[in-house]
Amino acid sequence: MAAVTHxxxxxxxxxxxxxxxxxxxxxxxxLRLGPRLNLDNTLLLYRWRGGRSGIDSDTELSxxxxxxxxxxxxxxxxxxxVDLDGGEFKRLSLTTRLAF
Numbered sequence: 001m002a003a004v005t006h007x008x009x010x011x012x013x014x015x016x017x018x019x020x021x022x023x024x025x026x027x028x029x030x031l032r033l034g035p036r037l038n039l040d041n042t043l044l045l046y047r048w049r050g051g052r053s054g055i056d057s058d059t060e061l062s063x064x065x066x067x068x069x070x071x072x073x074x075x076x077x078x079x080x081x082v083d084l085d086g087g088e089f090k091r092l093s094l095t096t097r098l099a100f
Contacts, residue, residue, distance in 0.1 A: 022054075023047040036064040046081065054080030060095065070097040 024046050031039040039061050046054035055077065062072030071094070078089040 022049075038062045038064070038070075044081070048080065052080060054078075056081040062095070062097070068099045070099070071095070072097065 024044055027041075027043040027045075029039070029041040033039055039059070041059045042057070044056040046056070048054060057077045058074070060072045060074040062070050064070050074091075074093045074095050076089065076091045076093075
């Protein structure tokens with residue numbers, strides 16, 4: 001899926017808004033690796049004017065402890081993403097999900 005996304009720079013002069021038109025591609029994967037093991041991935045790729053590219057990726061490997069409790073390892077990576085916050089973001093975290 002390709003879409004045109006609009007971003008607003010936060011470092012613009014006060015009272016001014018800078019708009020960018022960005023070509024983006026969304027890829028989502030949900031894989032069941034076993035009876036209780038899952039791999040979920042969401043990947044957004046951006047192509048900025050001038051040839052620069054950006055990435056926004058969330059990947060989670062999870063294990064179902066019971067029908068209502070899931071434990072996971074999540075990796076997040078953002079670089080020149082659409083919000084233009086000016087930096088890279090990488091984080092690895094342990095997640096717990098409860099289903100009611």
